[in-house]
Amino acid sequence: MVQKKTVCVIGAGVSGLAAAKAFRERGHNVTVVERSHDLGGVWEPSRSYPDVQTQSPKELYRYTSKPMPDAYPEWPKGPQVHAYLADYARENGVTGLVRFDTSVTGMARRADGKPGWTLTLAPKEGPETTESYDFVAVCTGQFSDKNMLSHPGQDGFTAAGGQVMHSSDYTDPSMVKGKRVVVLGFSKSATDIAVNAVKSGASQVTIVYREAVWRIPYFIGGLINFKRILYIRAQEKMFPGWGQTAMARINHAIAKPFVWANWRALESLLSMQLKLKKTGLKPKTPIETGINCSVPIVTPGLYDMVADGRIKAIQGTFDHYDGTTVVLSGGERVGADIAVLAIGWKLGVPFLPEEYRRKLVEPDGQYRLYRIIANPDLPDMGFVGFNSSFCTVLCAELAANWLVRYADGQLAKQPTPAEMNDNIEMMLNWKRKERPAAGVYGGLCVAPYHFKHFDEILDDIGAKERKLNPLAENLSPPNADAYARYLKSAPQYMAA
């Protein structure tokens, strides 16, 4: 019999909600601790920049039990995603489990000899408390702690009236009207903000980037929704994956020229469509070597604005401020009123004690996580949503369903610690030697190997149904309704 546990889910974003539902459904007592005043994580409205919308089409950014409303556009806006998440939490009895405005600031193994952890909780108001739980699901995402940079001369820049902000603080476009804006970075947030600043009446917009990167337009060739090309199993098979058999390696070798031609054709198409030569933004690296979670979708209008000069794109980085001028690494001088640092987020689990953090993260920053969910040397805990991708909601839901079974010893293929460690080593080796692109974000990215990752999770869970018919399976993007069926086909149980 599986014993009921007390479970703490840390974070109430997409992943925390999925984890809370999965553990609750199996009969566990769940508490969700969320440091913000509202749920949604990156979609919580006060954290979003204007015009924010999903990169994933809506059918690929949903839980298996709940489609996004028909009235939503193909790429829903931030407030729509937030409303969808709030509905999902309410409908699944999760909203009432969330303790808002409370941060987890530390954790230690329980002193009472029972399995589990004692968490230090810091409410926004009032003193810190400690609470013990049998199991902890860490769902804190990859976008919780801002990366910040300070360049020489910043004090002088701000003293002269300049403003320096992180991209997540760009929430009010009216502040850029008539101002000179410089954005540092070239991620999706960086280009979204640059384009928004132009539309919001900034007098001058400059974007400063280190390297041009391949970006995928919402419609490839202006016609085909990118989900029909980049999200399908047939495309995924072009990337040699981990744990290949000798036969799979031979097949890849035979197909290599065709695969190569496929990528060159895609590059030519994108170069033409996005005016990459004219804008000087054609990347130097082959597109296939960099397909992972860091591939951004094109912000509509970006390349046109660079081509006609409304956005000035300069390669380099900030070197220092000189009065109200930002001096770049190549010596260019850019007058500025607002500097937006779109330089991302710190990856990490800051509340984990150092001795456990060392077991979780390798010296080169790579995470040691079996299936990107659990580490045998970190008992009574697991991670949901660390398997990030282009369809993170499905990733989080599958991880949550895997994790509760792992915690309860109910996986059809419950791994031993030795099996987990061997697999972790194999994956680290593959990322380091065969596919360095898979090492981005600490190796916590399953793109472009969604299907392979999902196959492994479903196999571990013991799902009896796992695929559509071969044609649909190879040519359609992951189908959330089908994954609902696959999850239901796994053995069910309740804790008591």
Ligand SMILES: Cc1cc2nc3c(=O)[nH]c(=O)nc-3n(C[C@H](O)[C@H](O)[C@H](O)COP(=O)(O)OP(=O)(O)OC[C@H]3O[C@@H](n4cnc5c(N)ncnc54)[C@H](O)[C@@H]3O)c2cc1C
């Ligand atoms: C602008 C933007 C657009 C995106 N679009 C897409 C997309 O189209 N498709 C896609 O697949 N992915 C997209 N992503 C990635 C996105 O991060 C994931 O899709 C998903 O929202 C992550 O959810 P999460 O719950 O794992 O993390 P988060 O949303 O980051 O939630 C983590 C939660 O944990 C809380 N928390 C953190 N630390 C603590 C602590 N110590 N104590 C208590 N609470 C804590 C945070 O406050 C937060 O609410 C996008 C990201 C951004 C920023």
